[in-house]
Amino acid sequence: MSSSTSARTDDPPAVVLTGITKRFPGVVANSDVHLTVRRGEVHALCGENGAGKSTLMKILYGMQPPDEGTIEVNGEQVRFRTPSDAIKAGIGMVHQHFMLADNLTVQENVVLGAEALHGIGQKARKRIIELSGKTGLNVDPGVLVEQLGVADRQRVEILKVLYRGAKVIILDEPTAVLVPQEVNELFDTVRGMQEQGYTFLFISHKLDEVRAIADSVTVIRRGTTVGSADPKTVSSRQLAEMMVGSELPSPETRESTVTDKVVLDVRGLKLMTPDGSRPILDDVDLVVRSGEVVGIAGVEGNGQTELVETVMGMRKAGSGTITLLDADLTKLGTLARREAGIGYVPEDRHRHGLLLTQPLWYNRILGYQTRKPTSKGIWLDTDGAKKDTERIVADFDVRTPGIDVPAAALSGGNQQKLVVGRELSGDPKLLIASHPTRGVDVGAQALIWDEIKRARAAGLAVLLISADLDELIGLSDTIKVMLRGRLVADADPNTVTPEDLGSAMTGAGATSASVQETGTAHGTAVVEEGAN
Amino acid sequence: MGHLRGKLLPPALAIVFSMLLCGVALVISGANPLSAFGAMVTQVGKGSTLVDIVNSTGIYYIAALAVAIGFQMNLFNIGVEGQYRVAAVIAAVVGGSIALPPGIHTLVIIVVAALAGAAWAAIPAILKVTRGVNEVISTIMMNGLAIGLSAYLIRRDVFGELRGNNIRTAEIPESGWMPGISFGGGGTMFGFIFVAIALGVGYWVMMNKTRFGFELRASGESSTAASAGGVNAKKMVLVSMLLSGAIAGLISLPELLGRDHTFSLNFTAGIGFSGIAIALLGRNHPGGIAFGALLWAFLDKSGLALDNVGVPREIVTIMQGSIVLSVVVAYEVVRRFELAAEQRRVGRELGTVGGAA
Numbered sequence: 064m065s066s067s068t069s070a071r072t073d074d075p076p077a078v079v080l081t082g083i084t085k086r087f088p089g090v091v092a093n094s095d096v097h098l099t100v101r102r103g104e105v106h107a108l109c110g111e112n113g114a115g116k117s118t119l120m121k122i123l124y125g126m127q128p129p130d131e132g133t134i135e136v137n138g139e140q141v142r143f144r145t146p147s148d149a150i151k152a153g154i155g156m157v158h159q160h161f162m163l164a165d166n167l168t169v170q171e172n173v174v175l176g177a178e179a180l181h182g183i184g185q186k187a188r189k190r191i192i193e194l195s196g197k198t199g200l201n202v203d204p205g206v207l208v209e210q211l212g213v214a215d216r217q218r219v220e221i222l223k224v225l226y227r228g229a230k231v232i233i234l235d236e237p238t239a240v241l242v243p244q245e246v247n248e249l250f251d252t253v254r255g256m257q258e259q260g261y262t263f264l265f266i267s268h269k270l271d272e273v274r275a276i277a278d279s280v281t282v283i284r285r286g287t288t289v290g291s292a293d294p295k296t297v298s299s300r301q302l303a304e305m306m307v308g309s310e311l312p313s314p315e316t317r318e319s320t321v322t323d324k325v326v327l328d329v330r331g332l333k334l335m336t337p338d339g340s341r342p343i344l345d346d347v348d349l350v351v352r353s354g355e356v357v358g359i360a361g362v363e364g365n366g367q368t369e370l371v372e373t374v375m376g377m378r379k380a381g382s383g384t385i386t387l388l389d390a391d392l393t394k395l396g397t398l399a400r401r402e403a404g405i406g407y408v409p410e411d412r413h414r415h416g417l418l419l420t421q422p423l424w425y426n427r428i429l430g431y432q433t434r435k436p437t438s439k440g441i442w443l444d445t446d447g448a449k450k451d452t453e454r455i456v457a458d459f460d461v462r463t464p465g466i467d468v469p470a471a472a473l474s475g476g477n478q479q480k481l482v483v484g485r486e487l488s489g490d491p492k493l494l495i496a497s498h499p500t501r502g503v504d505v506g507a508q509a510l511i512w513d514e515i516k517r518a519r520a521a522g523l524a525v526l527l528i529s530a531d532l533d534e535l536i537g538l539s540d541t542i543k544v545m546l547r548g549r550l551v552a553d554a555d556p557n558t559v560t561p562e563d564l565g566s567a568m569t570g571a572g573a574t575s576a577s578v579q580e581t582g583t584a585h586g587t588a589v590v591e592e593g594a595n
Numbered sequence: 596m597g598h599l600r601g602k603l604l605p606p607a608l609a610i611v612f613s614m615l616l617c618g619v620a621l622v623i624s625g626a627n628p629l630s631a632f633g634a635m636v637t638q639v640g641k642g643s644t645l646v647d648i649v650n651s652t653g654i655y656y657i658a659a660l661a662v663a664i665g666f667q668m669n670l671f672n673i674g675v676e677g678q679y680r681v682a683a684v685i686a687a688v689v690g691g692s693i694a695l696p697p698g699i700h701t702l703v704i705i706v707v708a709a710l711a712g713a714a715w716a717a718i719p720a721i722l723k724v725t726r727g728v729n730e731v732i733s734t735i736m737m738n739g740l741a742i743g744l745s746a747y748l749i750r751r752d753v754f755g756e757l758r759g760n761n762i763r764t765a766e767i768p769e770s771g772w773m774p775g776i777s778f779g780g781g782g783t784m785f786g787f788i789f790v791a792i793a794l795g796v797g798y799w800v801m802m803n804k805t806r807f808g809f810e811l812r813a814s815g816e817s818s819t820a821a822s823a824g825g826v827n828a829k830k831m832v833l834v835s836m837l838l839s840g841a842i843a844g845l846i847s848l849p850e851l852l853g854r855d856h857t858f859s860l861n862f863t864a865g866i867g868f869s870g871i872a873i874a875l876l877g878r879n880h881p882g883g884i885a886f887g888a889l890l891w892a893f894l895d896k897s898g899l900a901l902d903n904v905g906v907p908r909e910i911v912t913i914m915q916g917s918i919v920l921s922v923v924v925a926y927e928v929v930r931r932f933e934l935a936a937e938q939r940r941v942g943r944e945l946g947t948v949g950g951a952a
Contacts, residue, residue, distance in 0.1 A: 377822055398825025407823065415823040418816045420934070429813060430824035432806045441806050464941055471934060472941040 075138030077102040077231050077262040078123065078154070083132035085118055093119050094287045096132070100231070105253060105263040107277035107294065109270070110306055115286035116266050117159075120233050123264075124156045125149040136231070155224025156233040159240075161216050163208050169219055170204035173226050180226070194225045197259065199252045213362060214245040218252070231262045238272055239530065240363055242565035250276050268306070270299040282306055320354035321540050325388075326524035327351040327374070327493050332383035334366075334373050334548075343369045345548040347383070349526075351493065356515070356525040358539030358556070360532065362568050366548035367528045368410060371497050374526070375407055376400045388492060401430050406486035410497035410528070412475075416482045419471040423463065424452040426470050427485055434489055455484035460510055476507030483511050487518055494518065497528045512538065532561040544578070546570050554578045602883070605925035606876060610890070612925075613917035617910055624907070631906045638900035639893070643782030651892035652885075653788040654849050654863075658870025659888055660798050661712075661843035663879040664835055665730075667802065668815040672836065674719060674734025675843040676867025677741030682712035682844030684745040684764065687851060687858035688754045691765035700771035701852060705790075705845065712844020713837045715741065720836035724829045730836070738867075749858060763859030773852035787849035794842065795881040802881075811835055843867065872919045878926065891915065 080098040093115050100106040110116045121127045123134060125143030134141050136152045143149045146156070163172050174180075174187050181187040191204045200218040202211065208219060217237060224232055234253075238246045253263055253276060267273050273280055274294045281291050282305040289305055327350065334344035344366050351357045361367050372378045374385055376397040385392045387403050401407070407430070409415035417426050427448045428437040436447035452466045459480040463473055470478060479499070486494060496515065500508040515538060519525055529535045535542060535556075542554040544567040552567045559577035567578045618628035638644050658675060665672035672678075686708035695703060719733035748764075749755035755762045775783040802808040813821040814831045822828055846866055851858070873891055877883030898911035 375823070396825065396827055397822065398827070401825045409823050414817070414819045416820060418813055418820055421812075421816060428809055429820065432809050432824070432826075438806055443804055443806060443809055445804075468941055469934065469937060472938045 079135040081133045083129045096288050104278040107265045107273040107280045110283035150227050153230040155229025157220045159236045165209035233264045235266045242569050243562045270302045320520050322353045324353040328386040330384045333381040351524040353522045355540045358527045358535040358542045361545035365545050404492035406491035406494040408496040408499050417470045423466040424449040427452040459484035476503035479503045493524045495526045552578050552580045605929045608925045609922035612921045616917045617914045626906045634900045634904045635897040638897040646782035647896045648892045650785050652888045653791040655888035656791045658846045658866045659873035659884045661839050662870045662874040664839040666879050667811045671731045672839045674737045677738035678712040678715045678840045678843035679846035680741045681715045682708040683847035684748050684858045685711040687764040690767040690771045697770040708844040709841040713841040716836050716840020720833050763857045767856045775853050785849040785853035799881040
């Protein structure tokens with residue numbers, strides 16, 4: 064590996080970004096970013112959520128033009144107007160969220176949009192099989208993408224950019240959707256491809272992964288590059304300090320505040336796919352007590368979203384009961400459930416949490432249109448809503464010039480603080496928090512964690528769904544693992560490691576005493592399915 | 596101030612642009628645009644034109660309100676046209692066949708018209724809520740059915756009677772009329788104009804001050820966020836569609852109660868479609884709609900003067916069309932510009948632009 068990199072040191076670097084500045088109103092922008100990626104290396108770009116990594120990559124991939132600065136590829140200055148310009152220059156991007164059509168085959172997905180290269184027939188198929196080996200994808204190109212697991216889908220994404228002739232591959236948070244075991248496989252693939260001369264730009268905020276895979280690291284903070292480091296010598300702590308500029312916040316909760324008072328009691332909850340062919344939620348039993356945070360771990364797409372939306376009444380359960388304190392919520396609509404005392408921080412604040420073009424105070428009313436202080440009977444209480452919005456802005460440190468600006472003008476972290484502040488008002492009994500700190504900056508993350516902890520100490524029951532295993536382990540009193548619509552295992556957050564959780568999440572079964580499978584019959588079935 | 600500019604600039608630009616466009620069209624067709632526009636303006640002072648404009652404004656206003664209620668939640672009630680036609684014929688039939696004291700008789704006709712409009716709108720609403728049928732398609736089809744139904748109802752063997760060579764329903768007795776304000780040779784202003792104003796005020800209060808208005812606006816802005824916020828989407832579709840239909844039912848009443856007193860073959864058609872354009876022009880705001888309705892009425896009525904200066908009257912239609920088209924574009928451009936400006940302002944005040952988070 065080292066021979067391949069040293070042999071190429073005389074060549075111009077694969078990618079050089081010089082003085083990139085992007086003014087991007089309201090949210091994190093890039094300012095004077097410098098980045099040099101040598102040919103044949105794995106270069107990690109590190110930074111906290113919201114530090115500006117994705118913006119930078121969008122600039123490099125031609126999705127957004129920089130306001131200032133230059134991009135050089137192989138020593139030549141280039142100017143990308145669209146992603147296809149970047150592709151022509153040999154740059155490919157694997158997005159964090161897969162861009163695949165489930166109902167098409169692997170081959171169709173790969174060829175889609177690049178039909179001109181090798182047609183859509185046998186020639187394309189041959190080329191795909193040839194490239195498949197490089198990515199470690201061992202499936203027939205004729206297989207439907209919907210039949211593939213997450214790791215294989217990611218390989219299809221990599222295959223797509225290879226097929227288009229990429230030599231420099233941007234991986235945008237590729238491990239976010241993978242469990243630890245799959246991460247190792249991905250890294251093997253990356254190393255193998257690196258030896259064949261491919262260059263990788265690896266975007267991540269997970270320091271252990273960065274140190275495991277990267278040949279060099281550039282750290283980005285608050286939109287600008289703050290330095291480079293050698294991953295062989297730098298410690299995680301030093302990297303973390305470069306990223307944050309100060310101490311990292313910790314999700315750790317101290318003494319337990321769990322009581323015996325059951326707040327949420329879900330029994331036998333079932334939900335079928337719209338066509339009724341298979342269950343999305345299969346016989347889910349769940350209890351959340353006052354003062355308790357119950358965390359749900361699971362690879363995305365295993366029913367967590369649906370569980371939350373069913374408890375919220377946004378989806379109709381096929382069978383089962385939902386009880387909040389003494390009230391039976393099973394037959395009630397979303398509004399009545401909210402009125403009964405459920406606060407809801409949705410996983411996608413733009414789609415489910417906010418009215419983006421409306422002012423902050425108008426957003427305060429959403430979900431509370433029947434309650435004080437935002438309404439009186441059939442009338443809205445705009446004064447009350449405004450006053451209470453001022454309170455949230457002050458208490459939750461929402462950085463805004465006023466409560467009359469539209470929600471869209473705030474940065475992600477501030478929008479999220481507003482949502483969390485709103486959902487913690489009105490004295491809820493249960494808070495459902497889906498990925499409460501996804502895509503927010505470190506400051507907002509620490510504040511949101513603190514507020515959840517404080518509310519928990521005051522007796523709030525919390526149902527937490529998160530893909531961030533550190534957050535899940537740090538905040539939860541109880542962790543349940545969700546797989547294919549079932550709660551398959553319990554884990555003890557005091558002793559469990561992310562690796563243990565990861566193996567339970569993929570259905571590989573319990574690998575440690577901290578994870579206990581629930582329901583033997585389910586457990587064995589899962590192990591069998593996980594094995595193939 | 597910037598706020599107001601964002602609201603007023605687009606329609607102003609659109610009107611100027613469409614005047615220029617029509618000016619060019621006039622020049623190409625060999626007419627003098629200045630004399631044409633001049634004739635339209637001077638026409639306002641002639642005869643009953645001014646009162647005609649006011650009357651027509653009221654009618655357009657009601658139509659646009661009906662459309663706007665649906666628009667608020669991205670519901671395209673293209674069926675206002677059919678709803679007011681059905682409401683008109685049913686209200687005329689009922690009004691002409693009952694005898695009640697003055698005032699009450701009028702009130703009953705109004706209620707019947709609103710109910711008939713709502714009932715006609717209920718069909719696409721129920722189809723949408725239960726079967727997911729797109730309301731654009733179903734309301735357009737209901738418009739076709741409305742023409743057939745109204746033609747059937749005024750047949751002589753049903754409720755119609757032959758008067759001269761016109762077929763019409765039985766005349767509503769005087770107790771069911773709504774008196775207007777007479778300006779002698781200047782014409783008579785419909786009394787129903789005041790109902791239209793009251794509807795506008797009620798609409799504003801509903802949209803801005805009530806829970807229902809909030810839920811309507813939230814549904815229109817983001818149906819997903821609304822449903823997470825506990826707004827029942829199906830209920831909102833049903834209620835707003837019925838409300839839209841009920842108001843649509845009132846469209847023909849100014850003429851029915853104030854002038855015609857019967858539903859005949861001379862029925863004024865097409866107002867529902869104008870209402871769509873006016874609601875777009877006025878951006879669903881009660882004040883904006885009033886302005887749009889006035890503009891529409893002015894173009895309609897003073898356009899009659901164009902024949903006198905040898906210019907085809909159809910130029911008015913071109914103008915109305917180009918206003919709507921350009922106003923939609925202008926609103927979108929200004930909206931994006933304002934949002935970016937707002938974000939920049941927030942960024943500047945918080946010191947986040949160009950570097951720090």
